[in-house]
Amino acid sequence: MESASSLHNATDKGERGENFTPMFPQESKRIVTLALLRKRSEHNEGLVSSLEELALHQEELQSIGPVLGRTCGKTLKILLLQNNVIERMVPSELKLFRSLEYLNLALNNITKVEGVSSMEWLRKLDLTLNFIDFDSLEESTNELSECRSLEELFLLGNPCMGISNDGDDQIGWKGCRAYIVARLSNLKYLDGKEIKRSERILATQQLPTLTSDLHSLAESRKQDRQIQYRAKGLNTGKGNDSNYISDDAPTHHNPETRTKISNESYQQKHAKEKQESANRAPELKGEKEWEEDHFSTVMKVRKCEERDREWESSNLPGIRHRQDDDVTRQDGGIKQCNHGKYQFWFEEEYATDRKSSNLIMRVATPKYLSTSLIDVDIHPTYVSVIIKSKVLRVVLPVEVLPDRSVARRITASGHLELTMPEVRPSQVMIGLAHVTYLNGRNRHATKKVGSDHTGSAECTSINENKCHQKRERLGESLMKAAGVVDSLKIVQSQCSDAKSAPSRCDHSDEDEDDPPPLI
DSSP states (O other): OHHHHHHHHHHHHHHHTSSOOOSSOSSOOOOOOHHHHHHHTGGGTTOSTTOSEEEOTTSOOSOOOHHHHHHHTTTOOEEEOOSSOOOOOOHHHHTTOSSOOEEEOOSSOOOSOOSOTTOTTOOEEEOTTOOOOHHHHHHHHHHHTTOTTOOEEEOTTSTTTOEEOSSSOEESOTTHHHHHHHHOTTOOEETTEEOOHHHHHHHHHTHHHHHHHHHHHHHHHHHHHHHHHHHHHHHOOTTSOTTOOOTTSOOOSSHHHHHHHHHHHHHHHHHHHHHHHHHSOOOOOOHHHHHHHHHHHHHHHHHHHHHHHHHHHHOOSSOOOOOTTOSBOTTSOBOOEETTOOOEEEEEEEETTSSOEEEEEEEOOOTTOOGGGEEEEEOSSEEEEEETTEEEEEEOSSOBOGGGOEEEEOTTTOOEEEEEEBSOTTOOOTTOOOEEEEOGGGTTOOEEOOSOTTSOOEEOOOOSSOOOOOOOOOOHHHHHHHTOSSOOOOOOOOOOOTTTSOOOOOOOGGGTTSOOOOO
């Protein structure tokens, strides 16, 4: 009952923000990520799932993390993690390495060996220059005794092994090597020295004495450590940065100092990579990225067009709030745009019986542009084409039938061609340079459009000697007289082949100052 009340009080304090300590630190530990694995697996062509050897030294890692074991734990045989600041060998992270034969954890902050009992194929373990002390040596040895295949072990530089002088003298516990040799019966090499049979027999005889000495050393070490923690808590200032070491400050061989140096190195590397990435040129988009951008643009534009059509058809009273992406203007007209600055032009085809005619719109798209990056939407009065995320919206000179229209790419030039049947074939289009009759052999007969708006036009005589297309040019004065609001842009003809280009007939003096045709 008391535990429940204390938990409730602690929760209330946490909600009020009084003396509340979070369960996890705000800054997450630096672990092995998938991006780091792909960077370090260049020797395997970037394939992570089939790695057998991996080197992750000097990466300022604080923990291994779960990603490494899940991705390549079944195939990995050699894992190099030296010169990091890994604090603990987490059993849940190491239990996935079933095929590991060599593990290098030298120059880290490990204080106890754990998590290696499940590695049945582990033959070599390097723990040089870590912080395995007397109080954790017995537990570490119990863990190592479960590794039946372990033949080579490195513990040089740990507090339990002591410090060797220039000669054979050793400062610290001299019985550490004998204790490890007696406990690990399968071990063949310790710190690079071969374990002979006589040494093992002698160590086994001294094991009870060595175990008693270890227990006394472990108890004294625990007491000394508690005294150090208390002294450190009294001398620690609140205003000092725990991750900063001044140039004149002495450095000690302990996990705290090594972590501070690693944090400084990590911040410097991170700042350098950030500066290099800022100065690096942007990467070119691939076909997949272009298709994703194009699809998002198509969905956005089509949604705006559908919204405008719904609003126009609803006829609801009130003033509509205009938006920047609206398709219609204030006066009800269509907003024309050409974001990609693509060149386009119109042509007209007539049947011989004048009962049907097609309006042809050609857009000069790049020749090798993928057709998946082109989206066409034909409306009765305008055309909306999206080419590589760029919108081309043009008002048509006549009303067309969208359900019978056809869009295709021209193989030779790559241009986009839209063939749109007209609603009223007899309607005169002001602004088109020429029209073509569809009458078989004499297809290149031409029709001259007069200034009469009622739809009347007279056909000129067909040149029987030359079956070429004759083009009649119309001036801007004719367009102004017709009262055309959305005048078409007049462009030059793009006939690449001189032989296929239609011949020009002689014109009168009145037509010399007229602009070029709309093709």
